[in-house]
Amino acid sequence: MSTVETDLRRTVRGRVLVPGDDAFEAARLPWNRAVDQRVRAVVEIEDAADAAAVVRYASLAGLAVAAQPSGHGASARLDGTILVRTGRLRGVEVRPEQRTARVGAGVQWGELLTAAAKHGLTGLPGSSPVVSVTGYTLGGGLGWFARRHGWAAGAVRAFEVVDADGVEARVTADSDPDLFWALRGGGGDFALVTAMELDLHPAPLLYGGRMLWPAERAPEVLAAFREVTGTAPVELTAWFTMVKFPPVPQVPEPLRGLAAVAVDSTFLGGEEEGRGLLRRFEDIPGVILDTRAPMAPDALGGICAEPTQPVPGAGRGELLTGLGADVAGDLLAAVGGIAPLATVQVRHLGGALSGPVEGGGAAAPVAEPYLLGMIGPVMSPEGGRAVAARLAEIARAMAPHTTGRKPFTYLHGDEKAASAFDADTLARLREIKRRRDPAGVFRSNQPVLA
Secondary structure, three states, X not given: OOHHHHHHHHHOXXXXXXXXXXXXXXXXXXXXXXXXXXXXXXXXXXXXXXXXXXXHHHHHHOOOEEEEOOOOOOOOOOOOOEEEEOOOOOOEEEEOOOOEXXXXXXXXXXXXXXXXXXXXXXXXXXXXXXXXXXXXXXXXXXXXXXXXHOOHHHXXXXXXXXXXXXXXXXXXXXOOHHHHHHHOOOOOOOOEEEEEEEEOEEOOOOEEEEEEEEHHHHHHHHHHHHHHHHHOOOOEEEEEEEEEOOOOXXXXXXXXXXXXXEEEEEEOOOHHHHHHHOHHHHOOOOOOEEOOEEOOHHHHHHOOOOOOOOXXXXXXXXXXXXXXXXXXXXXXXXXXXXXXXXXXXXXXOOHHHHOOOOOXXXXXXXXXXXXXXXXXXXXXXXXXXXXXXXXXXXXXXXXXXXXXXXXXXXOOOOOOHHHOOOHXXXXXHHHHHHHHOOOOXXXXXXXXXX
16 A cells, blocks of 8 residues: 555545556546546545645645546646545535525536526536536636626635645635635636635526537528627627537437537527527528527536537637638638537627626636637547647638637647736736745646646
8 A cells, every 4th residue: 555545545534546446547537538647646535624634635745736526627737646536525505595606616517507597597607517617617617608797707706725735715805815816717726626606697588509400501500600699699699510420329310420510509588589689590491400499597508418428539729809701711611521520619709708807807808709619539549649630720720810819728738828818817827826835736737837
């Protein structure tokens, strides 16, 4: 039995796994199975006291700690760390009178949305119901209602953390303004977050869903997407997606292996108004699927039908300076046949995202009006190289229309945090990191000092 294993098992109540243990290989794997996390140990903490004990041990032992509920945003930068799994911190407490919720660090978006929907409320989720609320929000949180309400990080009222000295604390804008600011969009490099308190928003009426056409309709659909998003109110969010459905049993029979183009949308309002705003898409013939309908907030995760089980993949994100006819033409030409990628998506931004985070935070305003996101499956080393080459090829073709900046949670592979922040924000984040964690006890997926 290794010294690390012995000491950690004396220190915490949660399960400790090290290389050689039967369950270690499975426990170290992130959601993205294409990322190889060669960690020193895995600790599945039971509570905040366990988290504090692990941090104190790591500090004394000269080791680093990386916190993950599941590892959706995992990178290969965690070698030699103690991987802290926060998945057992599952509590959700909705306070409908205050329109707030307290969530443990292991809570997934689907859980929070289900609890909030009972009170006609919603958080600010992304497209997947199985992404953790905490990891998503620490990275800023760019989701369905960001055009209306801004970054999810801006909704946080308080963080419950363990600091680099292993001390538990409740962090607010008043109690610790620097750390509060850094955690609101700067990632997990500054403290181990065990819970958050965040604002919820009224959602008495919500309309949305997916429209799907054969891939050959992409030029018409993209033209309509440009028109609709050019005049859309902030309550309407629409995403244009070119997709190649895998030929697997989890995909409905008519869609297996199909190359298609989709428009996914949500509208914070009623069906009649929402359908009117999206009417332009109904002029496009050949629709295969139309799931648009009044919906509850806890059904949001079903719109894009993203995988709910771990998958290997690689991706890339680019912020677009616009979506004029020249940009749209270059995008369609660059993508061509979508393989070996699974999706190429354009998300409409703007609205509240173009202004500062209310109350301050590292998630800075986004001037760019659209986000280009690309994902491909990585089933083998050869497949991974093909996907990486295709991502780079499309990025080069679109370079005249991108700024080089990327949302923090869209960083992949060797991309660095510097790509997600302006110079002043990055400098402040680095100063806070050096001052609050001089020994480098915390290691995020995308370290700000890298």
